[in-house]
Amino acid sequence: MISPLRLGITLLILASVIASAPSALAGDKAKSNKAETAFPPFKAGEFVPAGLGARQAKPDIPYPGAATARSIPKGKAVLAVLVDTDNRPVDFLVIAASEIVFGQTLLDYGPKLSYAAAKLKGTAIPARYTLGYEFVTGGMSMNVMDQANTIPGKIAGDKFAYAAHPENELDHELEITRMALPEVPAEYKVVGDKPVSVLVSFFVDESGKVRIPNVDSAADSVLIPGAIAAVSRWTFKPATVKGKPALAYAARIVRFMPITAPAQ
16 A cells, blocks of 8 residues: 555655756757657557537637727737646636737637547546637638647747747746645556656746646556646746746656555
């Protein structure tokens, strides 16, 4: 049987070291390649990403009047949504916008849509869904971005007045101020005494709160809810870019360490 006390102490030590380490996705090319090898993405045949609900019609969002008043002919915005295992959206965050008004319009519209949970080997899991929308006066076009485009570097090709910054663009590495520990789920079959790691990516808003966490790699789907629940409670010292508050994007390794209690 696993001792909760010893498990908590071990996780506290591990998590403190891990959380203070640089982002697994924010290092140089060699480190990025190493991380990709250690944490392979889910297999395409086993993983179905979160998306819009099967009966959800193509969104038709009215062009914002504030943009018309300013004679802005078009704009783009990207919205990240955390979808739980019951197909419910539990958080919304604008991660890029060509003008703030487009981001706010998409943020207001997001809760009106229906969503479908991600699935791993047929089991629903909480996951991030990213919706990109292009506003055009006199018409509109909608683009649903895949999960690769949740990484700010992938959307940086467009000009955005507001966008998330990967950790290596920040003035300083993210500094954690509060941590919550994940729990090893009862249904997880422990093999040996080696730790099991998952890779979690997330955004840190301007107040330092973690937003829209997503497990990018895990050995078992039962580990995902616990990892997301724990990381959702983390807080960081607010990030800055050139001295100004910034939305940040980072990743951390979360380890589940099984410790077997000594025989009585």
